[in-house]
Amino acid sequence: MVWHLVSKIVKSESDREDVCQDVFIKVFKNLKSFKFESKLSTWIGRIAYNSAINFIQKKKPELYEDISPEGVTLDSLAGIEVSPESFAGTENVNGILKKEIMNLPIQYKTIITLFHLEELNYSEIAEITELPIGTVKSHLFRARKLLKGRLEMKYTKEDLCQ
Amino acid sequence: MSMMHLSDIEIQEYLDTKTNKEQVEKHIAGCKKCAVSVTDYKSFYSVLSKEEPVALSVEFIAHTMEAVRNKKVVLGNDRGFYLYSIVSFISAFLLLKYYVGVDFSFMTIELSYIQNMFRDWSIVNSAAHYYKTSASTVNILLFAGLVLLFYALVDSIMSRKSESTMSGLSI
Numbered sequence: 162m163v164w165h166l167v168s169k170i171v172k173s174e175s176d177r178e179d180v181c182q183d184v185f186i187k188v189f190k191n192l193k194s195f196k197f198e199s200k201l202s203t204w205i206g207r208i209a210y211n212s213a214i215n216f217i218q219k220k221k222p223e224l225y226e227d228i229s230p231e232g233v234t235l236d237s238l239a240g241i242e243v244s245p246e247s248f249a250g251t252e253n254v255n256g257i258l259k260k261e262i263m264n265l266p267i268q269y270k271t272i273i274t275l276f277h278l279e280e281l282n283y284s285e286i287a288e289i290t291e292l293p294i295g296t297v298k299s300h301l302f303r304a305r306k307l308l309k310g311r312l313e314m315k316y317t318k319e320d321l322c323q
Numbered sequence: 324m325s326m327m328h329l330s331d332i333e334i335q336e337y338l339d340t341k342t343n344k345e346q347v348e349k350h351i352a353g354c355k356k357c358a359v360s361v362t363d364y365k366s367f368y369s370v371l372s373k374e375e376p377v378a379l380s381v382e383f384i385a386h387t388m389e390a391v392r393n394k395k396v397v398l399g400n401d402r403g404f405y406l407y408s409i410v411s412f413i414s415a416f417l418l419l420k421y422y423v424g425v426d427f428s429f430m431t432i433e434l435s436y437i438q439n440m441f442r443d444w445s446i447v448n449s450a451a452h453y454y455k456t457s458a459s460t461v462n463i464l465l466f467a468g469l470v471l472l473f474y475a476l477v478d479s480i481m482s483r484k485s486e487s488t489m490s491g492l493s494i
Binding site: 186273 | 332367370373375376377390391
């Protein structure tokens with residue numbers, strides 16, 4: 162989960178490794194303060210999420226991608242590039258999906274990953290991201306709608322069902 | 324719900340948590356458009372489930388474990404450092420005062436208990452009597468112990484200094 166969360170938020174591969182190491186050290190250092198009020202995985206997830214968010218906020222402004230997904234519409238995504246592999250039909254569904262999820266705003270891709278890949282429920286995601294459950298739900302619904310729209314715009318059903 | 328079509332939110336909420344299960348299922352049984360939308364979303368969910376978890380490389384795991392281990396060493400020294408330092412400072416003080424002969428009378432702290440203890444060597448004589456050895460042997464052992472403790476101070480400071488630059492991790 163740590164890697165999945167961090168990799169959705171931090172772009173550079175080497176930075177991801179540093180942030181992940183940072184997360185595990187923080188977990189080790191603060192393990193005594195874990196009070197069993199939540200699941201250990203949720204607690205670690207929150208450390209990972211906060212570490213990754215803090216990391217990108219400390220980065221230079223040109224590398225900083227807005228966390229908030231406000232103002233993202235399907236129309237604004239028309240110019241997104243499609244890779245040669247997907248044109249040639251050689252890219253598998255996993256690759257297509259990973260790439261399209263990475264193009265989503267940070268909070269959308271984080272929440273969609275936690276729900277579908279990590280199989281967490283709304284309240285666990287709310288605990289990790291420290292967002293109200295209502296916000297988590299609305300981000301998740303919008304993220305899915307956006308992702309669905311993008312996939313339908315760029316790929317055929319056959320591409321996605323291979 | 325039965326009169327209007329299901330919204331995207333209602334469909335997703337139903338698929339996520341089975342909210343309003345009976346109502347939704349009753350509705351889609353009589354509404355072809357919504358049934359198609361639900362099926363559409365179901366197939367989209369199955370596409371989402373095709374995202375495979377990332378298998379971490381052996382190198383990454385090794386690097387992370389090493390970083391955690393390094394930090395553990397530093398944390399361990401952090402904990403013991405202050406106690407270590409206090410003991411070492413006391414031993415250094417005793418060494419300088421009783422073996423080198425440095426006069427600490429200018430110091431305002433009154434260490435009369437320690438001074439008296441060493442002045443009449445009662446501790447040395449008692450130890451010599453207990454271990455059935457001479458007072459000078461105990462004296463030598465005491466001196467060696469104090470030297471070792473003093474060395475510990477220097478070692479502690481040096482190792483702390485090198486560890487702070489060791490892993491390059493920022494916590």
